[in-house]
Amino acid sequence: MKWxxxxxxxxxxAxxxxxxxSHKLLLRAGLIRKLAGGVYTFLPLGLRALRKVEKIIREEMDRAGAIEVLMPALQPKEIWEQSGRAETAKDVLCKVKDRANREWFLSPTAEEVITTLAAGEINSYRQLPKNFYxxxxxxxxxxxxxxxxMRAKxxxxxxxYSFDTTDENAMASYHKMYDAYKRIFARCGLQAFPVEADTGVIGGNYSHEFMVPAETGENDVVYCEACGYAANIEKATSGIPKTASREVGAAIEKFATPGVVTIEALAKEPYKVPANRQIKTLVYIADSKPVLILIRGDDQLNETKFAAKTGAVAVRPATAEEIVPLLGAKPGSLGAVVNVPADVKVFADERLQGANDMTTGANEDGFHLKNVSIERDIKVTAWFDLRTVSAGEPCVxxxxxxxxxxxxxxxxxxxxGTKYSEALNAMYLDDTGVRHFLVMGxxxxxxxxTLQAIIEQGNDKDGVIWPLSVAPYQVCITPLAVAPESDAMKLAEKFYAELSAKGVDVILDDRDERPGVKFKDSELVGFPIxxxxxxxxxxxxxxxLKPRNGALQAIKAEDAVEAVMKLING
RNA sequence: CGGGGCGUAGCGUAGUCCGGCUAGCGCGCUUGCUUGGGGUGCAAGAGGUCGGGAGUUCAAAUCUCCCCGCCCCGACCA
Known part of the structure; x- marks a missing residue:
């Protein structure tokens, strides 16, 4: 290509x-342009890099035995109602209506479509396993x-989507993808690593996310350098000890705490109740029903864990207006010891199991209770790991x-598992003629x-530093004179032809610009060579010869093509 | 949706509090000359409904109200 x-x-x-x-460089290097918030046009260079990432993905998916299909972006509402996600995923769905007023969803993902396809086309164990992408x-x-x-509309x-006969076979499909992903990101020049993850609204029971370390990321990953444990903070647990049990003390005692509405205030004079001896009582609305959550005073609730453990779809903190009629007190004086309606479930963090000599709200503004023994004095519906891990805690x-x-x-x-195959009735016959639901991944x-993550990870003050594997062009030829008859341009054309013939992606900067402009641009765009x-x-x-991330070297003109090929082929 | 901020030429911005604008500057763009190994210099030029609408006023980029868009923080996720 000529520039x-x-x-x-x-x-x-910018x-x-x-x-x-990475966002600045996508714009500055002329890779994308914004049409509206979260909606972008890919310019020629951005598209080339994107296509290269896609090519790597296709090669590795094919290698792993997956088969490519193309499903519609326009999906009928009905299949989403069948799976139940018309409701659970409603906040992210882009909805459109046709002239008959029929409602469609623009695909945010395609479990419903592929499962519908599998329900129709897969009947026998002989057709399995299958993995469509x-x-x-x-x-x-x-x-x-x-x-x-990074987060676009x-x-x-x-x-x-994989389909298998059994759970065990589904795990094998899962691990094939897991390995394929490692190869894909490695080939993209990305330092990405798998972590244990929550499954969220997609459902299921086993999951890993592939993470690229970056300060601008939107996830917190908990990891252990010693043993390799790694998990999304939404999922991570630690080996932190439970609350120390003390002598079973005196009976509960109510005491006045006027104006004290925070853990910190209760920890100070004159009360001096350390945060780790307090029970924090939170009121949440889980699928429209109020529930109480008990967490140790020095811990933080992990809402994702709470939703996952209780099976709730929509959770949010209750408002003060909802709490007062329920418990008789405002936030800051809440507890689960007295005055808890019988139909309100109480979920407690496992770290509080066996805790006694605790202090908590009295469900009366301005009062707290001490000498609370959680197992003796509070009717806990269920114990779960509900707390958020902090750095420095012992690895689980x-x-x-x-x-x-x-x-x-x-x-x-x-x-x-069988969440979608059950909802959309996707079954196969086994070798004894018995029908089973397809097991999915x-x-x-x-x-x-991923494209943006590559830039986020590969850049310096001058611009992007593309890995060879995904660079829009691998080589940028920069003649400093561009008149057709000039020696520089003649040689540039020769290199261009030779490298192109060898299958190298090469761009020739034929602009009549000053050297500084050309050098700056080639570094901003980030061509590897x-x-x-x-x-x-x-x-x-x-x-x-100037590698983008290395030192400039003078080289005999006749050796240049060979030297470039050496750099490309490693 | 809640909180914060911003909309002035393709990009970056000054001016907005305190109304007087014929809207200024840098980059980019066009033309000419110049320069020719790290965003060259000089000159001349093109380009603006100051996000939109309504209002106040002799006069609005500037004040008031409504609307729209964009960015950041939070809840959602590939």
Whole structure:
């Protein structure tokens, strides 16, 4: 490609609405342009890089035995009602109506469609296993689009769905995808690692996310350097000890705490009740029903764990207006000892199991209770791990201190089980003629997000640093004179032809620009290899080879093509 | 949706409090000259319904009200 023939609108300054480095560089390097919030056009260079990521994904999915299909973006509402997700996923669904007033959803994912397909086309164990994948545009009515391609309303996703006869076989399919994902991200030049994950609204019971470490990520990952344990903070547990049990003390005692509505205030003079001897009582509305959650005073509730453990779909903190009629007191004086309506469930964090000599609210404004023994004095409906892990806590596997860091989620693998095959009646006959539900798994990669993650991880002050595998062009030839008859341009054309013939993706910067402009642009865009051709070195029969992330070297013109091939082939 | 901020030329911005604008600057763009190995210099130019609407006023980018869009923080997720 000649630079003047394509469109590479580089920007000297980043548009003000870009915040993080990868978003700025996507715009500055002329890879994308915004049409509206969370909606972007891919320009020629951005599209080339995107296609390369897709190619890697296709090759690895094919290698892993998956087969490519293309499902519709327009999905009838009915199948979503059948799976139950018309309700549970309603907040992210982009809805459209046709002229007959029929309602459609723009695909945010395709479990319903593929399961409907499988229900019709897969009848026998002889057809299994099968793993279908597609790379397509997905739509989510994001609450808040953010960071360019990182969280967009419209984005490109690779989604795959496996169908197996048994749980055991489904695990094998899962592990094939898990391994394929590791290869995919490695080939994209990404440092991505799998972590245990919550399954969320998609459902299922076993899941890993592939994370790219980055301060700008939207996830917190808990990990152990000693044993390799790693989990999303929404899922992570630690080996932190339960609350120490003391002598079973005196009976409960109510005491006045005027104006004290926080854990911190109760920990200070004159009360001096340490946070780890307090029971924090939270009121949540889980699927429209109020529930109480008990957490130790120095712990934080993990809402994802709470929803996952209780099976709730929609959870939110109750408002003060909801709490007062329920418990008779405002937040700050709440407890689960007295005055809890019989139909209100009480979920307590396991760390409180056996705790006594605790202090908690009295359900009376301005009063607390002490000498509370949780098992003796509170009717707990169920105990769960509900707390959020903090850095430094002992690893659940090896007891070494845990660390936490931010990361970008680029892929997610789930074992789904029979949730969708049951809802959409997808069954097969086994070798004895008995019907079973298909056992499913699903596997997503955010393709456009992966592209941005590559930039987020590969950049410096001058611009993008593409890995060779996904660079829009691998080589940028930069003649410093562009008149057709000039020696520099003649040589540039020769390199261009030779490298192209060898299958190298090469761009020739034929713009009549000053050297500084060309160098700056090639570094901003981030081509992995630049061949500089100028009079000074040409006089010595040399050209300049400049890897984007390495030192410039002078090289004999006749050796240049070979040297480039060496860099490309490693 | 809650909280915060911002909308002035393709991009970055000054001016907005305190009305007087014929809207200024840098980058980019066009033309000419210049320069020719790290965003060259000089000159001339094109480009703006100051997000939209209504109002106040002799006069509105500036004040008031309504609407729209965008960004950031939170809840959602590939």
């Amino acid at each position: 003047t023939q394509t469109l590479i609108p580089t920007l000297r300054e 548009p003000a609405d870009a915040e993080i480095v 597609q790379i397509s545009t997905k739509f989510r009515d994001e609450i808040r689009p953010r960071f360019g391609l 419209e984005f490109i996703m690779k989604d795959a 596997k090896c007891a070494k201190p845990l660390k936490i860091r931010r990361a970008i989620e680029v892929g997610h693998v789930f074992k789904l 699903c596997y997503g990669i955010g393709v456009t997000r 630049r061949i500089g051709i100028g009079e000074k070195s040409l006089a010595k029969g040399e050209v300049e």
